[in-house]
Amino acid sequence: MKISMDWLKEYLPVDHSVEEIANKVSLTGIESAPVKLGTDLSKLVVGHITSIKPHPDSDHLNLCQVDIGQSKEVQIVCGAPNVANDQYVIVALDGADLPAGKKIKKGEIRGQVSNGMICGLDELGVKESLVPTAYQKGIYVFPAAETPGQDAKELLGLNDEMVDLDITPNRADTLGMRGAAWEIGATYDEKPQFTDPKLDETKVKAVDDVKIQIKADDLVTDYLVRTVSGVKVSESPLWMQRRLWNQGIQPVNNIVDAANYVMIEYGEPVEVYDLDKLDDKSVTVEMATDASKLVLDDKITKDLNQNDLVINSGNVTLGLAGVIHGQNAQVTSKTTNVLIESAVYDGTSVRKAAQRHDLRGDASNRFEKGVDNGAVEISLNRVVELIDEITDLDSYSQVLVGKETPAKPTIIKASIEHINRLMGITLTDQEMIKILDRLGFTTAENGDQLTVTIPSRRWDMTIEADLIEEIMRIYGYENLKGTLPSGNETNGGYTPQREFINKLKSVLLSEGMDETITFGLVSKKEATDFNTVESEYTRVLHPMTEDHEYLRTSLIPGLIKTIAYNKARKTSDISIFEQGRIFDREEVNDRPKEVEYIAGALSGDLGADTWNTNAKKADFYDMKAIVEELLEFLNVEATFEFTPTDKIEHLHPGQTAIITADEKTVGFVGKLHPEYQAKSSVDDTYVFELNVYSLLALTKKNVKAQSAPKYPSVSRDLAILVDKQIASGQIVKDIFNNGGEYLKDVNIFDVYQGSNIEIGHKSLGYHLIFQNPNDTLTDDTVEKAFTQIKDSLIDQFDVEVR
């Protein structure tokens, strides 16, 4: 809420700049910003139109003679449809500044001199929706005579300076000028002075024919009414109008405006109804039915339901309680008797109704955050006082009570020692009591214990911690000196799981892969495409878009999307990985398991064509090499195997392998299926995905240091011709199975098929290394093992040894 300095000064002697106040209030209480109106306006005065005649050369312009407080009247050409003689209007003089750099110059309009411009409020920067309806399509007319030549900017409140309080939900007590005055006063150690409304008791006439019923008792805390008779509905006086539009409220008429004015003053929404339009002078607060309708205006009617708390009169719904008053029983120019209602409704109910019907406003904003139920009656009386002041009422009723809950002050007990200990400060009892007094709280002291009485306007205060916050903020956080917790030492660090993840990531980074982070919520398609864990899908109830509707079951779609995104931006050589969670749900559970995965993708070239190197197109084996290095770094006992598979949808059936650790699946590596690749707008792309938890569960190798071998190794080369279908992995496995205890390593150095090789066959070349750590190997021993290897291969795979 914007706190007008002009208004605030009625309560507090503040003469600091708005900048200074906003800064100080921000540091002690509520985030605030200074607002200065009209800095772009100049040379605006009150003008009195003393005569008017049509422009000789125009069908819509008029020539106005205007008294602007100078010795001579001036002529101004005006095209506004509502201009008329004897109006007091806003005149922008020759040289006047208007918003957006607009400058007014004396000149001629169709041959007639015009010494300035008669203005509408919107032309001075007031939002059109805040301009009184009658003046929206033309010039603004002052509601009463003003002195010609007087500064119009000041008169219209357009030079006001304000402090805009951006309140947190707990500080709704400052959504009224009085609450704000308390807050700003506490900041400056000044107590605000208020005058309570005084009604003319002689005008009170007992009323007994107004019927009030509260049928939704749990949603209504207070419901007080007064009726007033003999109102003369008209425009509000200027002082009221300008305060309202500066508050972002459109002036309507003196009755509605008085109610709105009191809402700003006390933070308490008040509603007014045309008493004579109520059915049998009755109002009922009750739940709507699913058939209820609320007519807002000629165009908009809201369908209500049984969750809506409404104000009814007979069969007619007048309004949504605490949210909006509809068209029925509105105060109009014909109204003479008014029912004024001051109530407190359940905040949650108001908030939900306002949301449901998309009708959030000034009243609902206050109710949903809470209002002071100690100010219900005073607000009601204040509206009566204002209306009486403005329109001189014939009479008004006593307070009619629909429901009343006594406002009780809150008592909080606090320990001086505890306050100091929790803050890390050393204030004395007197210092604390003084701070509490600034806030308008009264304190009784008994040894270490403070008993603090808090008025109902600060309903946010309930426990000692609240009190501590008040003391600390007024004392000033800048006086708090930082320390570090002084308790017992603790062991900090990562979980073993996180240590493991950090290691995996460091390997992939070393392999040249950039780390990416993609979204956990994905489209249905992305959740489906690589669901190799065969999870049930988990969907959020109210997705924002179809793109982020399901919890991911694989990291691969995010990586592919990233490659496509980069490719569309002309970066086609990509090597990336992501470490994150997938969500694996079983049908019987609502809650998915969150499983840490790590996945990578290669696309395009490795390296680049440079003056001394050539780019190489990434292939399956490049991806596999990275995976193997990653697995190597795990330092585990398990044997990893890559088994060909054509079962993973969207992966190439001839370039994909399931990765197992001691025959348990831990992930896969493969090339995207050409069709899927094309649909995903990426080039040849290779991916892998590994379950981090499965890898972490593997038994670690117990590394015992060994000296480097003392005896030389012996090598043998083996070239074989074998059926194309036989995988090298099978051959190597067989070689190891038959190579004896001294076979250390088998490396493949040649794979060939083509000319000179029998069709359907391939030639494979292996380099075998034998070593005995304890002795020199004899040729005889090696030859024996080599023969056994060859014999087995011939036997098992029908190979031809070359």
Place this chain on the structure above:
Amino acid sequence: MSLNDRLKELRASGIDDAKRAEHLKDLNDLRVKLLGKKGPITQALRGMKDVPKEERPEIGTLANNVKKDIQEAIENRIQEVNQRIIAQKLQEETLDVTLPAQSHKIGTKHILNQTIEDIEQFFIGLGYEVAPGYEVEEDHYNFERLNIPKDHPARDMQDTFYITNELLMRTQTSAQEGRDMDAHDFSKGPLKMISPGIVYRRDDDDATHSHQFHQLEGLVVDKNISMADLKGTLEALCRHVFGPDREIRFRPSFFPFTEPSVEVDVSCFNCGGEGCRICKYTGWIEVLGAGLTHPNVLKMSGIDPQQYSAFAFGLGPERFAMLKYGIDDIRDFYTNDVRFLEQFKGVN
């Protein structure tokens, strides 16, 4: 010619030959030729028998000196030739060192993870555990245990991705507080933890909003934890992240799970507090929210707020990174343009 003269002559010509030799091979040949068993000195010494006996030792000494001098001349020349060969080799091997090297690229850690790990390392040094959390969380931990009861505006359906009535995508890493307090054995000492992770909000993605982002929660529970401890801790954090000259300030704020609650500003690292575009000419930048844990939150974990107190804070790694590196679109973190990612190589 006397043997004496003969030897001297051999010395002169040998040294001369050595000095003139251009190649190592010639020098080796020369050595063999002059100093070998069939060489002229050995030959000359055969004439020793004709030398009077008393002169023989002198001749012998001379012969040895001649051998030594020739040897030395050859050695010297070898060295000279070697140096020349090396110089020539160096000349031939000279490269254009300004040509680019063949790169062996190392990947770049995502800037968000670099930011998070930097903060983690800071807190690990202060004895904090890094606790993981759940991205799919129970309403109970995400809201109720944080003093956000049912019907509280902060838990509107429209802000939260619910999965069922009781399950949701966590909206804050604060959800981890209840779990960690429940699990902690206070007889073993204070609880000091941070919990980084991904959170979700029902927002439309734009330059300043993302439906997925990161948070890092901090929580310390012990006897006598104070607001001053919170300030000192965050002061040290901000200096670690934003530079040693930074100051921080607390402004009152409101969070349901802390009381008192504060917003924390850090003095502008760009202008040092003078006022600039980054700090919107205030000299201060809002970086995180914090406070003393609300007594209700402690009570719900069975912790007596009269005996224990706690502070908590929550910060946004995206915001930290955006401020520190001048990133102006939060979506950049999640679209992963590699040109964006790679510019942060090694920043932390």
